[in-house]
Amino acid sequence: MADILSQGEIDALLSALSTGEMDADELKKEETEKKVKVYDFKRALRFSKDQIRSLSRIHENFARLLTTFFSAQLRTFVQISVASVDQLPYEEFIRSIPKMTILNVFEPYPLDGRIMMEVNPNVAYAMLDRLLGGKGVSVNKIENLTEIETRIMSQLFQRTLESFQDAWSSIIELDPIMEEIEVNPQFVQMVSPNETVVVISLSITIAETSGMINICLPHVVLEEVLPKLSIHYWMQEKKKQRKPEEKQLIENRVQQAPLLIQTELGRSDITIQEFLMLGTGDVISLNQKINKPLLVSIGGIPKYYAQPGKTKNQIAVQVTDVIEEGENDE
Incomplete structure (x- = not known):
């Protein structure tokens, strides 16, 4: 990019040309001459x-x-x-x-x-x-x-x-x-x-x-x-990072990622001896009341409350409420 002359420099240049201190023909000749640049091969x-x-x-x-x-x-x-x-x-x-x-x-x-x-x-x-x-x-x-x-x-x-x-x-x-x-x-x-x-x-x-x-x-x-x-x-x-299809691809893969969902029916404490003696038809008493909601965990983290039931002859649960953050810290 060529240097921009100030108004003072322009006036000085015009003054030098008018007084004969500088020759316009010589300036044009210098511009047309090939510029040689020193190059060190070492x-x-x-x-x-x-x-x-x-x-x-x-x-x-x-x-x-x-x-x-x-x-x-x-x-x-x-x-x-x-x-x-x-x-x-x-x-x-x-x-x-x-x-x-x-x-x-x-x-x-x-x-x-x-x-x-x-x-x-x-x-x-x-x-x-x-x-x-x-x-x-x-x-x-x-x-x-x-x-x-x-x-x-x-x-x-x-x-x-x-x-x-x-x-x-x-x-x-x-x-x-x-x-x-x-x-x-x-x-x-x-x-x-x-x-x-x-x-x-x-x-x-x-x-x-x-x-x-x-x-x-x-x-x-x-x-x-x-x-x-x-x-x-x-x-x-930088342009590649802004492509919307890449963002959509990531979203699709995240949506297809498998999650482990578990519903806890209740808990019970028994001894090793009682566990070894369990047989067909035995009943284990749980601490979960029948009128209380079940706890649903996503990836091991409690997320929802649900009630048990059936859908098309299969055991299922229906989500009734969402657990707020910090509500069920154990």
């Missing part, structure tokens, strides 16, 4: 703007889910938000993160390949300190992690994959599995160095500690679901 832009916006929207939801999850687990103030979404070569991403950090590598089944979640050591150790009963102080000791500390952090980040799965549920049903936890980026080679990846940077604050969580999504992993990340797919999905 930084191939393989994701469209629509797809980047969709990924940003998905991970904004992921950030909200993570905020709730970490707040409950760490029992302290946690704030997470999407800071940036960029596409760049995998090699450049590896160079941009610390030499020693927390790298969670997981497989997003059924998609092929692996995804990485890099957690800044300051944030990771603040989480660990809170889980172990501390105030959330970050002490960087990443080079000598104990087996217990590694196990605790691995279990914590394994559970974050449930939030990741929920955030992506509108696009694809994922079943992510934690593959490994590493501290040295040089030991993790998910894709080739020149492979394009999308890096979603999440800004996280835990009590007094703040840092970043970076999620690395390789193009080869997302290639299968890229069509679903376009704006056309989202619009089509």
Whole structure:
């Protein structure tokens, strides 16, 4: 969309043309010339703007889910938000993160390949300190992690994959599995160095500690679901949700669902010995008076009062009243 000039800018432009400071013929020549845009093949832009916006929207939801999850687990103030979404070569991403950090590598089944979640050591150790009963102080000791500390952090980040799965549920049903936890980026080679990846940077604050969580999504992993990340797919999905025939189909299926209806004739308390001695012709005395209505339950929940009778030589009941909510709490 072309920029709209203000009245002052229009007057200045007309003044420059009239005084000869600008040449109208040169302006026309510049417009007709082919515009050349520099393109770096090492930084191939393989994701469209629509797809980047969709990924940003998905991970904004992921950030909200993570905020709730970490707040409950760490029992302290946690704030997470999407800071940036960029596409760049995998090699450049590896160079941009610390030499020693927390790298969670997981497989997003059924998609092929692996995804990485890099957690800044300051944030990771603040989480660990809170889980172990501390105030959330970050002490960087990443080079000598104990087996217990590694196990605790691995279990914590394994559970974050449930939030990741929920955030992506509108696009694809994922079943992510934690593959490994590493501290040295040089030991993790998910894709080739020149492979394009999308890096979603999440800004996280835990009590007094703040840092970043970076999620690395390789193009080869997302290639299968890229069509679903376009704006056309989202619009089509919204239209599908508004179809009246789908609502009618659900109503029809609900109406055809079977319900268990039971009518209670009465109750009686007998001993095991009396139960074992029962025979043909014995009479069991019930607590139900003949002039009182019977209780009708739907799915085990009392709903109606009824009176017994017959219809076409079959035992039946006739509903006489509806039980109001809370009237027959037992």
